[in-house]
Amino acid sequence: MIKLYEKKEILFAVLWIVAYCVILGTIRGNFGDASVAMLIALLVFTAGIIAFVKANRLEEKYGLAGWPKDMKRYLFFLPVWILATGNIWDGIAPSYRGVSLIYAVLSMILVGFVEEMIFRGFLFRAMLSKDKTIVAILVSAVTFGIGHIVNLFIGQAGFETVMQIVFAVSWGFILTMVFYRGGSMFPCITAHAMIDALSLFGADNALIDRIYIGVTIVVAIVYCIYLGRLKTFAGRSR
Numbered sequence: 065m066i067k068l069y070e071k072k073e074i075l076f077a078v079l080w081i082v083a084y085c086v087i088l089g090t091i092r093g094n095f096g097d098a099s100v101a102m103l104i105a106l107l108v109f110t111a112g113i114i115a116f117v118k119a120n121r122l123e124e125k126y127g128l129a130g131w132p133k134d135m136k137r138y139l140f141f142l143p144v145w146i147l148a149t150g151n152i153w154d155g156i157a158p159s160y161r162g163v164s165l166i167y168a169v170l171s172m173i174l175v176g177f178v179e180e181m182i183f184r185g186f187l188f189r190a191m192l193s194k195d196k197t198i199v200a201i202l203v204s205a206v207t208f209g210i211g212h213i214v215n216l217f218i219g220q221a222g223f224e225t226v227m228q229i230v231f232a233v234s235w236g237f238i239l240t241m242v243f244y245r246g247g248s249m250f251p252c253i254t255a256h257a258m259i260d261a262l263s264l265f266g267a268d269n270a271l272i273d274r275i276y277i278g279v280t281i282v283v284a285i286v287y288c289i290y291l292g293r294l295k296t297f298a299g300r301s302r
Contacts, residue, residue: 066116066119066120073193074191074301076186076190077186079185080182081182084109088175089106091188097168098164098165098167100158100167103167103170103171104179104234106171106175109178110174125188126189127243127247127249127252129249130250132246137294138232138246138294143287144255144287146250147283148254149258151259151276152266153272153276154267155266155269156180157266157267157268158264158267159264165264172257172264173257173261175256176253176255176260176261180249180252180256181206183207185249186245187207188244188298197244204240208232208233208240209230209232209233209235210233215242227277230281231276234257235280235284239252239255239256242289245291245292263275
């Protein structure tokens with residue numbers, strides 16, 4: 065694995081993404097988000113990523129060395145934290161009960177970690193090392209959104225999937241810019257985990273969901289422009 069990483073870092077990242085989409089898409093389609101199989105698969109991916117990063121001392125590169133020091137430069141990430149609660153703007157109505165809900169919440173938290181590491185960490189950093197910042201940001205954000213097309217194969221409606229892709233691309237830009245400017249993966253992982261976990265509790269009101277997507281698009285544009293104008297600052301707290 066390390067040899068592939070050293071020689072073809074972009075291919076290394078793409079293989080992680082493909083493996084994740086195929087394996088998790090299959091498990092989700094057959095067993096669902098609240099299954100033990102889903103949780104175990106995510107634990108394996110999480111353990112594999114952590115083991116690789118620690119074994120090769122890549123914590124700094126992948127933003128796992130600490131939080132950004134000067135949080136106020138990023139507006140204390142308030143746009144991110146507020147948007148991350150959007151799935152419960154239409155009220156609370158848990159999708160699962162009892163142990164199933166626990167499995168699902170844990171799985172969604174792990175999804176936040178794994179997806180941020182493979183899209184913002186492996187893929188974005190691999191492309192960024194080629195000194196093509198704009199391309200790296202675009203590819204990381206758009207690939208993250210398009211990755212949600214796998215939901216079509218588990219029976220999700222076409223229009224709903226398209227809206228989810230637009231929503232995910234918007235979040236892709238936000239999270240990529242947050243990581244690029246802040247140098248820390250922790251705000252991205254936290255926000256992503258919140259979005260996915262809270263999606264299990266939303267009342268699923270179609271109108272509110274569309275408003276949420278619209279607000280996300282607007283905030284993505286404004287916040288990314290703001291982050292793009294910040295001067296480089298790599299400091300992180302320990």
